[in-house]
Amino acid sequence: MYKYILKPILFRFDPEDIHDLFIIIGKFLGEYSITRFVTRMIYGYRGKDISKTVDGILYKTPFLLSAGFDYNGQLTKILPEISFGGEEIGSVTAKYCEGNPKPRLTRLPRSKSILVNKGLKNDGVEKIIERLKFSSERRDVSRSEEIRFIVGISIAKTNCNDAATTQGAIDDYFYSFRRLNEENIGDYYTINISCPNAFGGEAFITAPLLEQLLSALKKIPCKRPVYVKMPINILWEQFYSLLKIIDAFKLAGVVIGNLNKDYSSLDYRDEAPKDFHGGLSGKPCRNLSTELIRKTKQVYGKRFTIIGVGGVMSPKDAKEKFDAGADLIQLITGMLFNGPGLIKKLSKTHSI
Numbered sequence: 157m158y159k160y161i162l163k164p165i166l167f168r169f170d171p172e173d174i175h176d177l178f179i180i181i182g183k184f185l186g187e188y189s190i191t192r193f194v195t196r197m198i199y200g201y202r203g204k205d206i207s208k209t210v211d212g213i214l215y216k217t218p219f220l221l222s223a224g225f226d227y228n229g230q231l232t233k234i235l236p237e238i239s240f241g242g243e244e245i246g247s248v249t250a251k252y253c254e255g256n257p258k259p260r261l262t263r264l265p266r267s268k269s270i271l272v273n274k275g276l277k278n279d280g281v282e283k284i285i286e287r288l289k290f291s292s293e294r295r296d297v298s299r300s301e302e303i304r305f306i307v308g309i310s311i312a313k314t315n316c317n318d319a320a321t322t323q324g325a326i327d328d329y330f331y332s333f334r335r336l337n338e339e340n341i342g343d344y345y346t347i348n349i350s351c352p353n354a355f356g357g358e359a360f361i362t363a364p365l366l367e368q369l370l371s372a373l374k375k376i377p378c379k380r381p382v383y384v385k386m387p388i389n390i391l392w393e394q395f396y397s398l399l400k401i402i403d404a405f406k407l408a409g410v411v412i413g414n415l416n417k418d419y420s421s422l423d424y425r426d427e428a429p430k431d432f433h434g435g436l437s438g439k440p441c442r443n444l445s446t447e448l449i450r451k452t453k454q455v456y457g458k459r460f461t462i463i464g465v466g467g468v469m470s471p472k473d474a475k476e477k478f479d480a481g482a483d484l485i486q487l488i489t490g491m492l493f494n495g496p497g498l499i500k501k502l503s504k505t506h507s508i
């Protein structure tokens with residue numbers, strides 16, 4: 157129904173308006189036990205046990221919503237009903253951020269991609285902490301008999317002038333990381349160093365600067381797994397130099413990876429506006445991320461948890477990432493193009 161009826165209608169409207177509409181509908185559906193039940197009946201996976209423990213955390217399914225969709229943490233009650241084992245909220249930043257000027261999202265349907273120039277729009281860490289405190293209290297009471305829905309939190313630097321200097325950016329990450337740990341919010345954290353569309357760019361994708369950032373964050377006591385979200389448009393030598401730093405700081409693993417900045421990866425270049433900024437999601441990310449997962453696994457074996465993300469639109473794409481070495485899979489664009497039924501489909505195929 158989504159692909160042939162809803163999608164052609166929804167794809168006529170501005171992508172960000174549709175995104176906002178999804179959030180409103182998702183919040184509504186998550187609010188009541190009857191709407192959650194109906195959603196579960198349609199989109200909930202009920203087959204063989206495919207739960208998985210990663211870094212001591214039990215996931216009901218190994219499929220997670222990637223950072224950037226539920227950036228303000230409003231969907232924690234409905235996402236478990238559509239077969240997600242967890243989600244990554246954010247990226248959250250120390251301060252409220254309005255994001256880049258619109259248009260921030262452009263659909264590229266023939267290339268199976270979205271051009272993202274969101275610029276880290278979010279409510280800011282304090283407001284998100286309050287929201288999650290409230291929703292996790294309610295969630296734990298209402299779902300105590302089931303495997304808990306896992307909430308990871310992605311942390312980035314505020315998209316503003318103050319955070320554009322190295323020290324300003326470190327202070328920004330530090331603040332969010334400290335507050336989340338103090339308030340005990342989130343099951344794991346991801347340090348997003350690879351947002352391609354924020355002021356000041358990807359400031360921490362060189363080894364010395366990443367070392368500086370992680371040295372600062374290390375001062376904050378943290379009992380949860382910490383991952384780093386990696387860029388996918390750098391050469392292996394640079395990627396490897398970042399992995400060595402992440403290893404030296406004894407972090408749990410990596411999320412591979414973020415959006416693709418190489419516009420020549422588009423199947424249909426003419427689909428994109430001539431003058432465009434930001435990163436590409438979906439299919440143009442698929443092979444780049446899978447190859448980086450494979451290399452990381454080859455070099456580091458079991459040392460790192462690898463969360464594979466980029467262009468997962470079908471069970472075959474998910475299998476490719478698992479085979480390459482991913483422990484968990486995240487996605488957004490596949491769900492937008494194929495509908496919320498995709499996660500149940502991925503779960504069913506994974507169970508075979």
Ligand SMILES: Cc1cc2nc3c(=O)[nH]c(=O)nc-3n(C[C@H](O)[C@H](O)[C@H](O)COP(=O)(O)O)c2cc1C
Nearest residue numbers: 222223224246247413414437438466467487488489
């Ligand atoms: C609308 C949108 C917003 C995003 N915002 C973020 C973000 O705030 N932080 C982040 O780490 N990644 C962000 N991403 C990147 C995704 O988390 C993911 O890495 C990327 O889209 C590739 O996965 P996909 O092909 O399944 O969409 C965003 C992606 C999209 C489509």
